[in-house]
Amino acid sequence: MAENKNQHFVPRVHLSPFSVCAEGKAIHLFNLDRNQSFFDAPVKNQCSRDYFYGQDPRLETAIQTVEGHYGDCVSSLLKPRAVIKDLHATILRRFAYLQHVRTEAAARRSAEFAFAATSVKGADFEQPSFKEAVKSAVISAMHHYAKTMSVVDDLKVRVVRNLTSVPFLTSDDPAALANRWHQQHRHAQHRSFGISSAGALLFLPLSPTLLAVLLDGDVYQAEHVGG
Known part of the structure; x- marks a missing residue:
């Protein structure tokens, strides 16, 4: 059985740089559904559900390993005159892809698709509850990630440094997939x-001053400037 009942689909290590004084304890939030702001909310209670990934300790350990490497990577990149190394790029690719597939929002999208597929008139199988569909989608997403994590290895990695007074923000679904070429x-x-489509772009805020951009190098060009 997994050791931690409270499992985060956006880990605390990601939320920490966006927390109050970057201490990882409290964070200011804005709830879009409620159109309401919340100040000094505990980070430990955000973006988590009881046994979100189920109770497989091996899966929990694997996820924690990826998150640990990501935390070290971001800490390194936040240092003055930091340079993106190959290891940083690999970690950012794998973590950004993990975030793209594992959030509650991603699970709900998959569950909605499953509901549509099982709602076909005349189908002879029982439709699961939405909660069951979401839980199943999470587990499926994790297995899919384990099998396909190398699909992002050919994406170029660039880190944008925010030199403005307006900080980058994060969310409960922080990895945003886009495709300008497609549009x-x-x-x-x-x-x-x-x-894996041609022209793929994946954006992930790392901190209020850093944004990771994963891009198809055969379609887009973005050279390093200043490290």
Whole structure:
């Protein structure tokens, strides 16, 4: 059985740089559904559910390992005159992809798809509850990640440094997938795209001053400037 009942789909190590004084204890939030702000909310209670990944201790350990490497990576990049090394790039790719597939929002999207698939008239199988579908989607996503994590290895990694007075923000679904090439080409506009599609872009805020951008180097060009 997993040691931790309270499991985060956005880990505390990611939320910490965005917390009050970057101490990882309290964080200011804005709830879009309620249109309401919350100040000094405990970080430990954010973006988590009881046994979100189930109770497999091996899965829990594997996720914690990825998160630990990510925390060390971000700490290193936050240092003055930091340079992105190959190891940093690998860690950022794997973590950004993990965040893309594992959040509650991602699980709900998968569950909604499953509901649509099992709602076919005349189907002879029982439709699961939405809660069961979400839980199943999370476990499936983790197994899918384990099998396909190398799909992002060919993406270039760039880190944008925010020199403005407006900080980067994070959320409960922080890894944003986009595809500018897909939107600009009329032959592709009415087709779906994914992380392995040509022109893929994956954005992940690392801190109020850093943003990781994973991009298809065959489509986009973004050279390093100042490290």
